Each structure stands twice: as structure tokens, then as C-alpha cells.
Amino acid sequence: MMNFELTREYIDSLRELIEAKNETAISEILEGLHPADIAEVYEELSIDEAKYLYFLMDDDTAADVITELEEDDRKRFLESLPSEVIAKRFIDKMDSDDAADVLGELDDERQLEVLSHIEDVSTAGDIADLLNYDEDTAGGLMAKELIKVKETWGIPTCLRSMRRQAEEIDEIYYVYVVDNDGILKGTLSLKRMLLSPVDVLVKDIYNSDVISVRVDVDAEDVSNIMDKYDLVALPVVDSLGRLVGRITIDDVVDVMREEAEKDYQLASGITEDVEASDSVWQHTRARIPWLLIGMFGGILGSRVVSGFIDVLDEHPQLAFFMGLIAAMGGNVGIQSSAIVVQSLASGSTSLDSTWKKLMKELGISLLNATLLTILIFTYNRVVGADLALTMTVSAAMFSVVVFANLFGTFVPLLLNRLKIDPAVATGPFVTTLNDIIGMFLYLTIGTLFFSMIG
Amino acid sequence: MMNFELTREYIDSLRELIEAKNETAISEILEGLHPADIAEVYEELSIDEAKYLYFLMDDDTAADVITELEEDDRKRFLESLPSEVIAKRFIDKMDSDDAADVLGELDDERQLEVLSHIEDVSTAGDIADLLNYDEDTAGGLMAKELIKVKETWGIPTCLRSMRRQAEEIDEIYYVYVVDNDGILKGTLSLKRMLLSPVDVLVKDIYNSDVISVRVDVDAEDVSNIMDKYDLVALPVVDSLGRLVGRITIDDVVDVMREEAEKDYQLASGITEDVEASDSVWQHTRARIPWLLIGMFGGILGSRVVSGFIDVLDEHPQLAFFMGLIAAMGGNVGIQSSAIVVQSLASGSTSLDSTWKKLMKELGISLLNATLLTILIFTYNRVVGADLALTMTVSAAMFSVVVFANLFGTFVPLLLNRLKIDPAVATGPFVTTLNDIIGMFLYLTIGTLFFSMIG
Missing domain, CATH: 1.10.357.20 (SLC41 divalent cation transporters, integral membrane domain)
Incomplete structure (x- = not known):
């Protein structure tokens, strides 16, 4: 798949297909597109056209597209849907950090309503937890999904547990090592596991030089730390040192971009975040x-x-x-x-x-x-x-x-x-x-x- | 390890230790520091003090510190060293993209001299290759180190080959799948491998929806693509579609930061990249x-x-x-x-x-x-x-x-x-x-x- 380019003709022909309710042709088009591309397409459509598209996508794609939308467009779209649909088709399929970000844009009453429709209590609990953090802190950036192993385990136990944990998350960057109290001790590199004999324990091969941040660290500091130490993921701990989440580089790239844009806009005399496409x-x-x-x-x-x-x-x-x-x-x-x-x-x-x-x-x-x-x-x-x-x-x-x-x-x-x-x-x-x-x-x-x- | 903070007192006491040639105490200090922190310390020292520190570090750390230095400081430091030391202690220990970046800062004659001191011909060839690309293109950003498997292999062959390939690179983000001509076909996720039965072939489980860029794509476009699609690594192909390298997010973060700084400086009426610490x-x-x-x-x-x-x-x-x-x-x-x-x-x-x-x-x-x-x-x-x-x-x-x-x-x-x-x-x-x-x-x-x- 090469890079996608949005053109006026593309949108026009898609609109014609929507008008004609040609489900087969539209589904085919959607399958060939990355969610980020569908989000771009969506921004050129009306709410009704967009809704029609949404119900032709599978749940995972639909959730990804929602995550990729511009905040304004997302808000307008979600406001037009019942809480149950938001919960089951979108929030439940997202990573916890994205779920919290999206929910955080709704008003308090709506947040509770959506959360009440999420079946898995621990998922709902994770999201409700994340909603408590200020969005400009490490807690506001982190996701709950991560893979952790105990220092006392052997490699086979690790692998079994990792397989189970891996089902829930997209990409594995690091495997975190904790003690019995859940205190972060270090990381276990996948490479190290690939290269180690099978009979060692986690505590013999883990790397204890782990850089972590507390939940209340400022987002800008998080981004400076990840940039300085070239990190792809950064574990987040509470005040007792217990592992509570991890921040991935893609979220921090967004923070950096926003910071840079904000400084640039201030220097140019623009007070709010505004884009060429705004009204x-x-x-x-x-x-x-x-x-x-x-x-x-x-x-x-x-x-x-x-x-x-x-x-x-x-x-x-x-x-x-x-x-x-x-x-x-x-x-x-x-x-x-x-x-x-x-x-x-x-x-x-x-x-x-x-x-x-x-x-x-x-x-x-x-x-x-x-x-x-x-x-x-x-x-x-x-x-x-x-x-x-x-x-x-x-x-x-x-x-x-x-x-x-x-x-x-x-x-x-x-x-x-x-x-x-x-x-x-x-x-x-x-x-x-x-x-x-x-x-x-x-x-x-x-x-x-x-x-x-x- | 928590975040390191550079203070005037810290530098002063380090200087005293250097003056006293207290090797044991200095080695202990250096072992507790991340290369990025050592680079910060270095920028406060004289060339002679810095040289003294360098010869107390192991080769890998020394190479990492060189990579982390500001361009001006690095150049001044390398100019004071013989080509053979640069080749063996630094360039040979770096990833190919960093090696090419560092070499690219030296003049042509010095580049050849350094390359001639690198023992492994294929490493020297990779670096010389990378030097040919404009630094503002995908080719200038990419590294040669990557893990690739053939679509016709089974999982055991894959694992054996990956173990061998993994020895040369720091972190594995993606495993790339190529055909017999070396044409990029897709990626194999580590998670997918963890979850698959052992008797399948690569071609049954790889993901063919891979986003790639050609070597001549502009660095700014590379950064926009990685940002839009939330990628941690991006494969680079030649004009025939053959896999030639990969770009990692940390390099792109640097591109983004530089782009943003350049725009900001232009808006503020500053024509060259200049920092508060410059003369x-x-x-x-x-x-x-x-x-x-x-x-x-x-x-x-x-x-x-x-x-x-x-x-x-x-x-x-x-x-x-x-x-x-x-x-x-x-x-x-x-x-x-x-x-x-x-x-x-x-x-x-x-x-x-x-x-x-x-x-x-x-x-x-x-x-x-x-x-x-x-x-x-x-x-x-x-x-x-x-x-x-x-x-x-x-x-x-x-x-x-x-x-x-x-x-x-x-x-x-x-x-x-x-x-x-x-x-x-x-x-x-x-x-x-x-x-x-x-x-x-x-x-x-x-x-x-x-x-x-x-």
C-alpha cells in the first residue's frame, strides 16, 4: 500500500456511491484504506454520509477512524449517536488512553452514561481511572495496556503470560518487570529473550536501568525525556513506584507537535489552536x-x-x-x-x-x-x-x-x-x-x- | 534510574576528580549515567577533560555519547582524534544511520580515511552507501540494520535467522517480509508470531498492508507519514521496490523538532540554527x-x-x-x-x-x-x-x-x-x-x- 492522496474527484465519486447506496463498492473502497485516510475522507463528508460509511466498517476500523478524527469533527459526530453505540462500537474497541481522550471530550453526564454501557467492568474502571488525570500530565498521556512479568518467573511462564496479555494490545515495545508488590523493577527486552537459554529466570536477565516518570509529571517534560533518551515507550509509576501505565511515542509526537504549534502561533499573534480549515x-x-x-x-x-x-x-x-x-x-x-x-x-x-x-x-x-x-x-x-x-x-x-x-x-x-x-x-x-x-x-x-x- | 539533573556543583566536583585523575570514582559515576546525560556533562567540559573521560568509557557507551553530542561539539572533538580511533572506537560501534550522519560532518578526505580503518567491509560499504543520500531524504534518515525474513520460510527458520540478525540491532520493532528478489512484501508482527502455531509459513501470516517510502522521498514527508499513520518504524525501498533500509521514529522526532524550530526561528527573524549557548x-x-x-x-x-x-x-x-x-x-x-x-x-x-x-x-x-x-x-x-x-x-x-x-x-x-x-x-x-x-x-x-x- 502506498501513500493515499485525497482529491476532489475521489470525494465526488464516493458521494455518488453513497447516494446510490452501493454497499459492495463502498465496502471495497474502505477495505483498501488506512483508518487515518478514512478520517481524512470523513472530514469532507456530511454527518449523514459519514454515518452511512460507519455502519459499513468493522468495529475495529470504526474505532480507529474515530480516534484519528479532528476533535471538532469527532465531537459533532458522537453527539449525533446514542451512548450505547458509542460505548459498544467505539470506546470498547479503543486502547484505554484513546478511550479516555475521546470520552474526556464529552460532558460529565454523557461520560457516565457511556461508561455504564461498557460490559467489562475492569475496562470501564481503567478508563474512568484515566479520566481523573489532567491531560497535560504523564497520567493523561498513558495507556493501561502493557505487558508485565514478575521477576521471579521463568521464561516459559513469561511466554505463556505474554501470549495472554498480548491479545489485548497492538504492538509490544517493552516487557516490564515488577516485583510482588507491583513495583517497577526494570524491562525485559524481546531481543534478550530471543537470545537467552530457556532455563533462566526473569531476574537474571532483566535490565534494571529503566527510566520511568511519575503520573504527575508534566507532558512537556515527558516529551523532553523521551526525546533525549530516544525512547519508544516510557513506563509510568505512582507515588509508591508501582507500575500503572505506559506512554508510547506516538502520543508524545502529538504533544511535541502541539507544543511547537502553540509556540509558533503565539509568536504569530494567534491565541487559540486554529487550522486553515476552521470556520x-x-x-x-x-x-x-x-x-x-x-x-x-x-x-x-x-x-x-x-x-x-x-x-x-x-x-x-x-x-x-x-x-x-x-x-x-x-x-x-x-x-x-x-x-x-x-x-x-x-x-x-x-x-x-x-x-x-x-x-x-x-x-x-x-x-x-x-x-x-x-x-x-x-x-x-x-x-x-x-x-x-x-x-x-x-x-x-x-x-x-x-x-x-x-x-x-x-x-x-x-x-x-x-x-x-x-x-x-x-x-x-x-x-x-x-x-x-x-x-x-x-x-x-x-x-x-x-x-x-x- | 530517575531523571538526571545537571548542576554547577556536579560539574565542579567532576572536574576536581578529573584533575586528581581519580579513575575509580569517575568510572563509577559514568556507569550510573545514560549516554545522553554524559553528552550533557561533556558540553560543559574542555576538550582535554572530555578526552580523559572518553578513554574511561566502554566502546559502546563512548559511541552513544558521540551520537548524542551537539554537532559543533562533536566536530571539535573528532577533529582532535586520529582517524583510526574514530573508526574503531566510534563509527564501528554505531548504527549505520548514526555512523553516516557523524561521518557526513567530516570533510571528504577524512571520511575516506576513517572508512579505510573499518575492518568489516560490508559495514564500511553500508555506511559509504548511506553517505550518498541527501540528508533531507528518506535515504538520508534510514539505517541499514533491520530484520527481514523470506515469505517462503517457516516459523523455526524465521526464529533462527532472527536470532542471528537480532545480535546486530538494538530494538526490534518490525520483522520485514521480502520475496526472493528482495522486494518488500509486508511485515510480520512479533505478536502474531507469539500467537501462531509453529507449523505455518511466513506467507500465511504476514501482513501485506505495509506502508513504505522510496529512498528519494523528502524528510518532511517521511515525518508527516509516520505521524499520520502512527508508525514506529518505516521501511524504505528503492525504485524497484526492494527493501534497502528502515527509518525509526527517534530520527523522525529529530526532523520534526528541527522543522518546527526552523519555522519558529524564521518567524522570529533568525536565519541560522542558533541556540542560547552559542557564542x-x-x-x-x-x-x-x-x-x-x-x-x-x-x-x-x-x-x-x-x-x-x-x-x-x-x-x-x-x-x-x-x-x-x-x-x-x-x-x-x-x-x-x-x-x-x-x-x-x-x-x-x-x-x-x-x-x-x-x-x-x-x-x-x-x-x-x-x-x-x-x-x-x-x-x-x-x-x-x-x-x-x-x-x-x-x-x-x-x-x-x-x-x-x-x-x-x-x-x-x-x-x-x-x-x-x-x-x-x-x-x-x-x-x-x-x-x-x-x-x-x-x-x-x-x-x-x-x-x-x-
């Missing part, structure tokens, strides 16, 4: 908050400028470079903030103190500021601008670049200490502040130079 | 290009403004809102570009044409523009600004928001079609253009209104 209204709602902040900043800026009406009235040429100085403040500030935000997000351990970081930024900013100031000074002399304007622009350039650099470094570090997402600093808030401060510095310096030289 | 000079080099572009844009803007010297001379209050209008143009443009860039990067399949996307952005921009215009109009009336200024600011706000929205959507789509990274559009280039166009619109509208009403 006009969702887009407006995600974009307007920062625009309003930008506008209030701009109005504040206009008050600052109006304070300099006299010098502007006398020397209107001061207006020429206001935009340049404001923009440079914004650009420089975003650069410094972004570097801090990235180093905080990647959890990269730098031993430098805040003071040392600021000193380093001072070095960078002095270099950049000197270069830019020489250039703008030269430009002004070449085009023959008057001396007062040249001096104003040059001095303002130097001080704005240095100030914005330090400010851009300091703000995200401060936010981080206050437990606020430092990525906010790269958004229009700090840019706007830098704009205003830049204009204030420029006009103040201008007033000074024009009163001296002009 | 002042590296930071300056990474930041100055966009600042220069921003400055030239600002100078261009000053020329535009100077064209309106007469109206500014007569109505200096026009200068009050120049910053606001320019900033709004920039903010709105970044938002729209970021949405397009994200949807292109995630490879999310939207069937909408460019025209339809622009129409949708028009809708969003009209909504946003109307809201912002009403607010700025009201503000100006409340503070009692004169009518001409109020009308100018309001009309400019409306047109700038709509224009910047469409421009911000169009530019990344255009860049993408021209095969230029669309993320460039979120950098200062388009922001600066939007600034200038915003000021031009504002002053033109101002000239008009002040000549009519003022």
Missing part, C-alpha cells in the same frame, strides 16, 4: 485578541507621539524615521525572546544565570547596534539629511536596539519564573511595548538634538 | 541579516513618508497614528502567513483552491477590519480628534487590515509554488513590506481627507 468565525476569534492588544498599544503610542506635537510641528522630517525605529525595536525584541523561549522549551540545561544571559545579550546587542548605527548614519550623510536628524536617528537606533535586546531577553525569563508561558513574550504584546518605547526614545532624543543643533 | 558572534551572524532587511525596509518607508512632507508639515497630528497603522499591517500579515505556513508544513490535505483560501481570508479580514475600525473611530470621537484625522485613521485601518490579510495569505502560497520555504513569509520581510504599504495607504488617505475636510 471564518473561529479564525476571527483566534486572531482578534492580539490585534486588540496591538491596537491599544498603538493608541498608547499615539498619545506618546502627541506629547511631542511641538517638535513635530517644527521639524516634520522627524516623522520620516519613526516607523523605522519602532520596527527595529520590535524585530530585535522578537529575536531575543524567541531564543530564550526555545531554550526554555527544549529544556536544554544551561547553567548560566539570568544575569549571565543578560550580559551575553548585552554583548550581542552592542555588536548589532554598532553595525546598524554606522549604516544608518552613513545613509543619512550620503542622502544629505540635516545633522540634527542624522544624529537623532543614529542615537535612537543604537539605544533602541540595545534596549529591545535586553527587554526581549528579560521578559520571557521573568514570565517563566512567574509560571506563565514565556512564548507569550514573542507575541504582539512585547513587540508593541518595544514599538512604543522605541518611538518615545526617538522623539525624546530628537527634541534634544533639534534644540541643540537644529 | 556572541554566532548570535550576531544569525540575527543581523533580517535586521538589515528590516532596516532597508525602514529606510524605504522613510522615503515614502518624506514624499508626504507637505501634508505632514501642515497637519503634524497625522504622525500620531502612523505607528499604529504600520504595526497593525505587520501584525495582521504575520497571522495570516502563519496559518498558511502551518497548514503547508503539516501536509494537511485541504481541497480548497488558492482562490477559495483567499476568499475565506477576505471574509475573516472584513470581520476583523470592521470591528477594529469601529473601535478606532469611536476612540477618536471620544477623545475629540478632528474629523479629518478620525476619518483618515478609520479608513486606513480598514484598508490596511484587509490588504495585509490577503497579502499575508498570498505570499506564502506563492513562495510555496516557487519551491521557496513559505516560512520566510512570516519573517520580517513581509512584515516590513506591510509596514511600508500601511504607511503609504495611511498618508495617501490622509492627504485626501485633509484636502476635503481639513
Whole structure:
């Protein structure tokens, strides 16, 4: 099977088949598709068309497709179905982590209703358990399905038990080893089992160097740990060290992608998770908050400028470079903030103190500021601008670049200490502040130079 | 083993042990650490201290640590070692994909020298082979180590062969099934093998629904495919469909992280991959290009403004809102570009044409523009600004928001079609253009209104 490509023609012909209720042809098409592809197809269909498709799929495929859907589409679809169908056709066929994620999107009453329709009590219990964890923690990411063996077992007992346990889960990455109290002791690699003689005990061959996290560890830390140690699965323990679940890399990839997207969107002034395919209204709602902040900043800026009406009235040429100085403040500030935000997000351990970081930024900013100031000074002399304007622009350039650099470094570090997402600093808030401060510095310096030289 | 935390005290005490050449104590410390942790420690040490540590580690650990180092540190370290040591202590102990990555960082002459010191010809051949692929393709990401079985084999033959093959690789994710010509036919799941009777043939139980990529597929597409289908490993085939390697999720996680960081850095106006720990000079080099572009844009803007010297001379209050209008143009443009860039990067399949996307952005921009215009109009009336200024600011706000929205959507789509990274559009280039166009619109509208009403 090669990669699937969704086209307008494909959807149109599928719609015609649905219209004609051609079950044989549709079933054939569905069988050739991966659930992730069916989810993409679904997003182009109406609820009724989608429902028709669902009842032609086998239960496992239907459950996988539900898991792969975008949250909004899934919610809309599930709302149109009775609780019993959701329980038996979907939730019961999913891994416990996916089941909890999907259930968590429904309201509390509906959650209970669905859970009451799940026949196996231990499955329902596992899911209800997972619903208690905050979704941004290890507990919220983990699944209950895992293969564990006791350290006192021999290989034949292990294999028998693993066969039984394996029926319930999709892929085996690690076999976990626990003691009689359920405390995680280590892992047993499949490779090691393949290569070992049959008469050894688990405790003779297991690997005790296992990296685990507690249920309450932050999702971002989980993703940094799995990335740093190149892990495919990570066991989760409770406060007593008992094995309670495992997190697989595919869930963490989603966390990483979402984190990266969130930082990127904040830097671009978008406040909610929004995608190109969302509605006009969702887009407006995600974009307007920062625009309003930008506008209030701009109005504040206009008050600052109006304070300099006299010098502007006398020397209107001061207006020429206001935009340049404001923009440079914004650009420089975003650069410094972004570097801090990235180093905080990647959890990269730098031993430098805040003071040392600021000193380093001072070095960078002095270099950049000197270069830019020489250039703008030269430009002004070449085009023959008057001396007062040249001096104003040059001095303002130097001080704005240095100030914005330090400010851009300091703000995200401060936010981080206050437990606020430092990525906010790269958004229009700090840019706007830098704009205003830049204009204030420029006009103040201008007033000074024009009163001296002009 | 729990998570390791690097502290200044830790490094200091390690340095003292190195100074005192206390081999026993250091070996003990190293044994308790994961290679990824040792790599972090190393980055805080001098080359000589690091070298001393290396010769206390066993070969496998030393090779893993080398793989985990930052590229710059690795390069500096390897340059200080003879080719034979690099070959025997490091390259020979690495997986073929890591070996090729590390070798690829050395110059051509050194690469040949190192390869000539590798004893096993087939290992050297595999690495030399991998060096031929562009690092941004499936071929550049894949490793040669994999487990494959023939479709005509029985389970006992499979197990024997797998035991032999397993000695060379760390973790088994999938067992690949090929025909007699080496053409990839499918996968054999370990779970399926655990659950099957012993007398079946591979061809009776293998799964033929295997997703694979050709060696020349782009790395970003590889990462999107693995993410979409939740794959832990992805087989790579040549143009004839023969299995030539496999890509594991940990390599793709790195690709994803780098992609996300690159987009984020472009959006923040940083041109090279730079980290908080890099030198002042590296930071300056990474930041100055966009600042220069921003400055030239600002100078261009000053020329535009100077064209309106007469109206500014007569109505200096026009200068009050120049910053606001320019900033709004920039903010709105970044938002729209970021949405397009994200949807292109995630490879999310939207069937909408460019025209339809622009129409949708028009809708969003009209909504946003109307809201912002009403607010700025009201503000100006409340503070009692004169009518001409109020009308100018309001009309400019409306047109700038709509224009910047469409421009911000169009530019990344255009860049993408021209095969230029669309993320460039979120950098200062388009922001600066939007600034200038915003000021031009504002002053033109101002000239008009002040000549009519003022």
C-alpha cells in the first residue's frame, strides 16, 4: 500500500456511491484504506454520509477512524449517536488512553452514561481511572495496556503470560518487570529473550536501568525525556513506584507537535489552536485578541507621539524615521525572546544565570547596534539629511536596539519564573511595548538634538 | 534510574576528580549515567577533560555519547582524534544511520580515511552507501540494520535467522517480509508470531498492508507519514521496490523538532540554527541579516513618508497614528502567513483552491477590519480628534487590515509554488513590506481627507 492522496474527484465519486447506496463498492473502497485516510475522507463528508460509511466498517476500523478524527469533527459526530453505540462500537474497541481522550471530550453526564454501557467492568474502571488525570500530565498521556512479568518467573511462564496479555494490545515495545508488590523493577527486552537459554529466570536477565516518570509529571517534560533518551515507550509509576501505565511515542509526537504549534502561533499573534480549515468565525476569534492588544498599544503610542506635537510641528522630517525605529525595536525584541523561549522549551540545561544571559545579550546587542548605527548614519550623510536628524536617528537606533535586546531577553525569563508561558513574550504584546518605547526614545532624543543643533 | 539533573556543583566536583585523575570514582559515576546525560556533562567540559573521560568509557557507551553530542561539539572533538580511533572506537560501534550522519560532518578526505580503518567491509560499504543520500531524504534518515525474513520460510527458520540478525540491532520493532528478489512484501508482527502455531509459513501470516517510502522521498514527508499513520518504524525501498533500509521514529522526532524550530526561528527573524549557548558572534551572524532587511525596509518607508512632507508639515497630528497603522499591517500579515505556513508544513490535505483560501481570508479580514475600525473611530470621537484625522485613521485601518490579510495569505502560497520555504513569509520581510504599504495607504488617505475636510 502506498501513500493515499485525497482529491476532489475521489470525494465526488464516493458521494455518488453513497447516494446510490452501493454497499459492495463502498465496502471495497474502505477495505483498501488506512483508518487515518478514512478520517481524512470523513472530514469532507456530511454527518449523514459519514454515518452511512460507519455502519459499513468493522468495529475495529470504526474505532480507529474515530480516534484519528479532528476533535471538532469527532465531537459533532458522537453527539449525533446514542451512548450505547458509542460505548459498544467505539470506546470498547479503543486502547484505554484513546478511550479516555475521546470520552474526556464529552460532558460529565454523557461520560457516565457511556461508561455504564461498557460490559467489562475492569475496562470501564481503567478508563474512568484515566479520566481523573489532567491531560497535560504523564497520567493523561498513558495507556493501561502493557505487558508485565514478575521477576521471579521463568521464561516459559513469561511466554505463556505474554501470549495472554498480548491479545489485548497492538504492538509490544517493552516487557516490564515488577516485583510482588507491583513495583517497577526494570524491562525485559524481546531481543534478550530471543537470545537467552530457556532455563533462566526473569531476574537474571532483566535490565534494571529503566527510566520511568511519575503520573504527575508534566507532558512537556515527558516529551523532553523521551526525546533525549530516544525512547519508544516510557513506563509510568505512582507515588509508591508501582507500575500503572505506559506512554508510547506516538502520543508524545502529538504533544511535541502541539507544543511547537502553540509556540509558533503565539509568536504569530494567534491565541487559540486554529487550522486553515476552521470556520471564518473561529479564525476571527483566534486572531482578534492580539490585534486588540496591538491596537491599544498603538493608541498608547499615539498619545506618546502627541506629547511631542511641538517638535513635530517644527521639524516634520522627524516623522520620516519613526516607523523605522519602532520596527527595529520590535524585530530585535522578537529575536531575543524567541531564543530564550526555545531554550526554555527544549529544556536544554544551561547553567548560566539570568544575569549571565543578560550580559551575553548585552554583548550581542552592542555588536548589532554598532553595525546598524554606522549604516544608518552613513545613509543619512550620503542622502544629505540635516545633522540634527542624522544624529537623532543614529542615537535612537543604537539605544533602541540595545534596549529591545535586553527587554526581549528579560521578559520571557521573568514570565517563566512567574509560571506563565514565556512564548507569550514573542507575541504582539512585547513587540508593541518595544514599538512604543522605541518611538518615545526617538522623539525624546530628537527634541534634544533639534534644540541643540537644529 | 530517575531523571538526571545537571548542576554547577556536579560539574565542579567532576572536574576536581578529573584533575586528581581519580579513575575509580569517575568510572563509577559514568556507569550510573545514560549516554545522553554524559553528552550533557561533556558540553560543559574542555576538550582535554572530555578526552580523559572518553578513554574511561566502554566502546559502546563512548559511541552513544558521540551520537548524542551537539554537532559543533562533536566536530571539535573528532577533529582532535586520529582517524583510526574514530573508526574503531566510534563509527564501528554505531548504527549505520548514526555512523553516516557523524561521518557526513567530516570533510571528504577524512571520511575516506576513517572508512579505510573499518575492518568489516560490508559495514564500511553500508555506511559509504548511506553517505550518498541527501540528508533531507528518506535515504538520508534510514539505517541499514533491520530484520527481514523470506515469505517462503517457516516459523523455526524465521526464529533462527532472527536470532542471528537480532545480535546486530538494538530494538526490534518490525520483522520485514521480502520475496526472493528482495522486494518488500509486508511485515510480520512479533505478536502474531507469539500467537501462531509453529507449523505455518511466513506467507500465511504476514501482513501485506505495509506502508513504505522510496529512498528519494523528502524528510518532511517521511515525518508527516509516520505521524499520520502512527508508525514506529518505516521501511524504505528503492525504485524497484526492494527493501534497502528502515527509518525509526527517534530520527523522525529529530526532523520534526528541527522543522518546527526552523519555522519558529524564521518567524522570529533568525536565519541560522542558533541556540542560547552559542557564542556572541554566532548570535550576531544569525540575527543581523533580517535586521538589515528590516532596516532597508525602514529606510524605504522613510522615503515614502518624506514624499508626504507637505501634508505632514501642515497637519503634524497625522504622525500620531502612523505607528499604529504600520504595526497593525505587520501584525495582521504575520497571522495570516502563519496559518498558511502551518497548514503547508503539516501536509494537511485541504481541497480548497488558492482562490477559495483567499476568499475565506477576505471574509475573516472584513470581520476583523470592521470591528477594529469601529473601535478606532469611536476612540477618536471620544477623545475629540478632528474629523479629518478620525476619518483618515478609520479608513486606513480598514484598508490596511484587509490588504495585509490577503497579502499575508498570498505570499506564502506563492513562495510555496516557487519551491521557496513559505516560512520566510512570516519573517520580517513581509512584515516590513506591510509596514511600508500601511504607511503609504495611511498618508495617501490622509492627504485626501485633509484636502476635503481639513
